[in-house]
Each structure stands twice: as C-alpha cells, then as structure tokens.
Amino acid sequence: MLHGLQVRLRWLTTAVVGLMLFSFSALAQEDAMTELPPPNEHMQDLSWFIGEWDVTSRMLMDAGTGEWLEEPLHTVHTYEMGGHIIFEHFFGPLGGEPFEAWSLRKYNENSGKWEQRWVDTAPGGFANWIGSYADNQFIGYAMRFINDDGSIKDQTAYREVFDNITEDGFSWRFEQTEDGGATWTVTWTLEYVRAD
Secondary structure: OOHHHHHHHHHHHHHHHHHHHHHHHHHHHHHHHHHHOOHHHHHEEEHOOOOOOOEEEEEEEOOOOOOEEEEEEEEEEEEHHHHEEEEEEEEEOOEEEEEEEEEEEEEOOOOOOEEEEEOOOOOOOOEEEEEEEEOEEEEEHHHHHEEOOEEOOOOOEEEHHHHHHHOOOEEEEEEEEOOOOOOOOEEEEEEEEOOO
16 A cells, blocks of 8 residues: 555656646746847748648649649748748648648848748758749749859759739749740749638
8 A cells, every 4th residue: 555655656746847847848948939039120021921821733744735733732831930930831732642841931131032941742852942032022043053143053943933922812933944044934833822
C-alpha cells in the first residue's frame, strides 16, 4: 500500500513539475514574441497576399498541341514571426499528382528585394526566388538564373508574375525565356479567389 502511494506521489509530482515547466516555457515564448522588433514596413506591401485562397491551376502539358491541364488547388498565406515573414502552404493535385509545398517570403532590407524559399514534394523541389513589388504587380526571378545585378545569366530564365490584384483575388503566371528575356512564354497560370 505504501509503495503504491509513493508511486502515485512520484507520478503526481512529475506531472506537476512537467506542467510548470511547460507553463514557464510558454510564458518565455510569449515574452520573446513581445520583444521582437517591428517588421520592416515593406512587409505590408504584400498584405493582399494574406488569406485563404481557392486556386484554379492551368498547366501547359504539351506546347506542340497547346494542351493545358486545369485543376483546383488551395493555399493559405499567413504572417508569422511577428509579421517578419509570410508563410505559404500550397496543396492539391498538380499535373494529376498529389502535391504540397511550403514557402517563406521576406523583404530583405539589405538588398531592397523580396526573397522566397520554396520547398515542395516534387523530386528536387527546392527553389530560391528574388523579386520586387511595384505598381500593384510583383515580379520574381528564380535566383539560379540571375546575376547579382538582376540581369539574366545566360539565355534561359524563369520568373513569376503576380498581377490583377484586388482584395478578393489575384492572378499568377509562370514564364520562361530562352532568349535572355527578349520574349517570355507562359507555361502555368494560377487564378486566386478568396475562400469563404
């Protein structure tokens, strides 16, 4: 009987200590969040991006025949780290296969550009992007094809363009060039509508 009581007391003590440590940790995290400096004012440039979106995807499957595949996607964009980053969770079928991606966007005060880190479930699904927002349009370039001065390294490059931006929706297109940026070909489009 005494042994059973000791076991219960030890268990209760362990539970109370664990709960206290959890509470202290939560309070410390809350205090740390209140100590963050305010985010750069440019983080509000993409406030239109924040929300939950139903997305219509159209992907070019065959350039020769002009065949496009249309699919429904969904995405959620939130400010995180006290507004210092934008987190994107993108999911749904893509090219007929299940697909999921995460991305982080942040305004880099040192470069004066927006940067994005993208990871997805496709083979080799890592990408770094850099871009600018002006005149209600965002244009970003895949960093591996761009020189430090923003020019295209060789003939091939990829870019993303956000436009037609309103409170309840916006358009996105993925473009590629094979002639150093003289012409761009659209190979994928997304139409975003704010989810109910």
